[in-house]
Amino acid sequence: MVSGGGTGGHIYPALALIKQVKENEPNSEILYIGTQKGLESKIVPNSGIDFKTINIQGFKRSLSLENFKTIGLFLSSVVKARKMIREFKPDVVLGTGGYVSGAVVFAASLMGIPTVIHEQNSVVGVTNKFLSKFVKKIAISFQDAASQFPSQKVVLTGNPRATEVVNIKPESLGQFGLDSTVPTVLIFGGSRGAEKINRVTVDSLEELVKKPYQTLFVTGRVHFDQIAKEIDVEKLKSKVAILPYISNMPEILANISVIVGRAGATSLAEITALGIPSILIPSPYVTNDHQTKNAKSLVEDHAAELITENELTSEKLMRSLDQLMLDETARKEMANNAKQLGQPDAAENLYKVLVSVIK
Numbered sequence: 001m002v003s004g005g006g007t008g009g010h011i012y013p014a015l016a017l018i019k020q021v022k023e024n025e026p027n028s029e030i031l032y033i034g035t036q037k038g039l040e041s042k043i044v045p046n047s048g049i050d051f052k053t054i055n056i057q058g059f060k061r062s063l064s065l066e067n068f069k070t071i072g073l074f075l076s077s078v079v080k081a082r083k084m085i086r087e088f089k090p091d092v093v094l095g096t097g098g099y100v101s102g103a104v105v106f107a108a109s110l111m112g113i114p115t116v117i118h119e120q121n122s123v124v125g126v127t128n129k130f131l132s133k134f135v136k137k138i139a140i141s142f143q144d145a146a147s148q149f150p151s152q153k154v155v156l157t158g159n160p161r162a163t164e165v166v167n168i169k170p171e172s173l174g175q176f177g178l179d180s181t182v183p184t185v186l187i188f189g190g191s192r193g194a195e196k197i198n199r200v201t202v203d204s205l206e207e208l209v210k211k212p213y214q215t216l217f218v219t220g221r222v223h224f225d226q227i228a229k230e231i232d233v234e235k236l237k238s239k240v241a242i243l244p245y246i247s248n249m250p251e252i253l254a255n256i257s258v259i260v261g262r263a264g265a266t267s268l269a270e271i272t273a274l275g276i277p278s279i280l281i282p283s284p285y286v287t288n289d290h291q292t293k294n295a296k297s298l299v300e301d302h303a304a305e306l307i308t309e310n311e312l313t314s315e316k317l318m319r320s321l322d323q324l325m326l327d328e329t330a331r332k333e334m335a336n337n338a339k340q341l342g343q344p345d346a347a348e349n350l351y352k353v354l355v356s357v358i359k
């Protein structure tokens with residue numbers, strides 16, 4: 001049984017792990033528990049995995065009446081998770097973060113079923129911090145996370161999405177009206193899109209269409225309609241493609257020369273596994289500024305460039321982008337540095353941890 005929800009950063013590692021389990025043990029049965037509201041309700045059923053939902057929400061950081069409702073929902077979702085566990089009878093339960101995994105993994109631990117959590121970030125998330133007291137093993141992606149967990153439970157596995165992206169058959173950018181032989185920059189603000197990155201990219205379109213490179217700009221589903229209204233597609237001259245979301249990201253990444261994006265941990269696992277140069281703009285809106293810490297782990301090794309959201313302007317973006325896109329040697333150097341940090345065996349590592357806790 002697998003649970004992880006809310007954003008792509010929690011969901012895709014879970015799916016990559018499932019892929020590995022199915023490869024190693026084709027007869028295994030898998031059930032994914034998520035929420036209806038999270039991105040998982042779209043992504044998981046589309047990938048052909050059995051999917052059930054429970055209703056849960058996050059705590060408000062300030063004292064609020066909503067929190068009483070949240071506690072009520074948490075308790076009722078633990079009860080619901082227990083029922084699902086009793087019916088499905090999993091040998092092991094994996095949580096990859098997000099509130100829903102809190103309820104599912106907690107319920108499984110109470111029932112004496114072996115549990116594992118996977119932490120993608122270098123700064124530990126709230127749900128995983130809570131679950132760390134109850135689970136058997138804790139799989140981490142950055143060594144920095146180790147000291148924030150009970151040390152005897154920690155195993156450094158990496159992020160399974162790294163394995164998935166290195167083993168996939170690449171697909172042409174022709175599906176977006178672009179030319180796969182031309183150097184391409186991919187701009188996107190994590191799995192949900194980022195308003196500031198979108199704004200600055202829209203402001204840069206006039207410049208981008210003049211470049212010898214092309215651009216794949218992914219806005220995030222909720223931002224797309226508004227942006228589409230503002231843009232004259234004729235003016236993009238097949239040099240820039242704009243999309244709400246890319247469902248086949250692993251297949252696309254092999255044809256990308258540079259990424260401009262947030263510093264979500266799963267994106268970074270992909271970037272390092274494939275060795276893709278990147279310009280990272282960490283989200284300042286996440287707990288304990290963890291994306292800045294994620295990004296710095298690459299920047300320190302000259303494997304990425306960091307621009308803060310405050311510093312981000314169209315001029316700044318275009319300057320940094322040109323430095324990489326117009327200089328193949330600089331790109332190659334950053335790509336090599338990034339690849340040194342990749343963990344392409346992550347899915348197999350995590351699979352082994354799951355097997356080790358099954359009685």
Ligand SMILES: CC(=O)N[C@H]1[C@@H](OP(=O)(O)OP(=O)(O)OC[C@H]2O[C@@H](n3ccc(=O)[nH]c3=O)[C@H](O)[C@@H]2O)O[C@H](CO)[C@@H](O)[C@@H]1O
Nearest residue numbers: 007008009010012120190191245246249264265266267286
């Ligand atoms: C705002 C927020 O809380 N963000 C967190 C969330 O980010 P978020 O969900 O944005 O996570 P990541 O950037 O880590 O991963 C995004 C994933 O979505 C995929 N993708 C993205 C866009 C698209 O069009 N298609 C697509 O498939 C990417 O390839 C990647 O696999 O989870 C991460 C991992 O725990 C955290 O580090 C982030 O801080």
